[in-house]
Amino acid sequence: MTSTAWSHVGHHDSGGPRTPQLRLLHDAAPVDVEAAADAVRDLLRALGQDVGSEHLADTPRRVAAAYAELLTSGPFNLTTFPNDDRYDELVLVREVPFRSLCEHHLLPFHGVAHVGYLPGERIVGLSKLARVVEHYSRGLQVQERLTQQIAGCLQGNLRARGVAVVLEAEHLCMSLRGVRAAGTRTVTSALLGLLREHPATRAEFFALAGIRH
Incomplete structure (x- = not known):
């Protein structure tokens, strides 16, 4: 099971105010x-x-x-910035590639992640959304937990008005063995805040992500 330790650190831009950062660390033992x-x-x-x-x-x-x-993910800083322009529309990164290991068979599953959020007080660099996906993908996982971990991390640290995460993945434990359903994709979602509560906002996310629902 993948778990993550969070460490709050501070960063001073030259001559500027403190920029809050969250350092994400895997707390798993190192691989021998x-x-x-x-x-x-x-x-x-x-x-x-x-x-x-x-x-x-x-x-x-x-x-x-x-x-x-x-199984190993290096630490990185999830730096957020004040939403000074008060941008209040959906921010979406589509088709972020990821790969992980099924904890039941130790076989890979891989696919793409669609990650969106409605900014509140803070925004984050777009590359960091992909880094969060990669961070939680490293380790022994199930797709349902992975989806929830990505969404929970973003919701908790961006103080977003809403977060949506959809993962589409092919599991080799399903395509290479058992039913051998090659090409079959499993889709999981985690919707938080306004992206769960407001049908129109939720529909906008799915439409922009190109996901049928």
């Missing part, structure tokens, strides 16, 4: 790549593979490194 490689080697052996083969000689290290990358 060497131990993970040993475990992969044991797994290959248990699966009847010849771990002495030249072709598999470096596979345990590669697999361990790949999982370490998928």
Whole structure:
């Protein structure tokens, strides 16, 4: 399960006022790549593979490194700014690519995120919306929780009047095994504030995101 530690820090622009920042940190233990490689080697052996083969000689290290990358997210600062111009229309970033690991099968799921918010007192750089998606995607996840975590982070720290997050993803545990429904996408949503309460505002988000509902 992915969890996140938040640390409030301050930043002074040169000669300017303090700009609030939120530092997002994963609180998961660091990956022991060497131990993970040993475990992969044991797994290959248990699966009847010849771990002495030249072709598999470096596979345990590669697999361990790949999982370490998928499970690790570096810290970053979610810097917000005063909404001095009092912009009150929808801000939307569409089709942010993401990838994560299903916590039930350790197989990837990947897709796109549509993230929107109605500014209140503060706004955030558009690239930070994509960074929030990436941050919560790193780790063992289920799509429902991932959707809620992204929305909750933005709502809590932007003091937005509304937040909407929709994830569309293909799960390899569904397309490669089991029913083998290749190409099937799972859609999840988290709507908060006015984007949940006002049908017209909610419809505008879905229309701009290009999502049928």
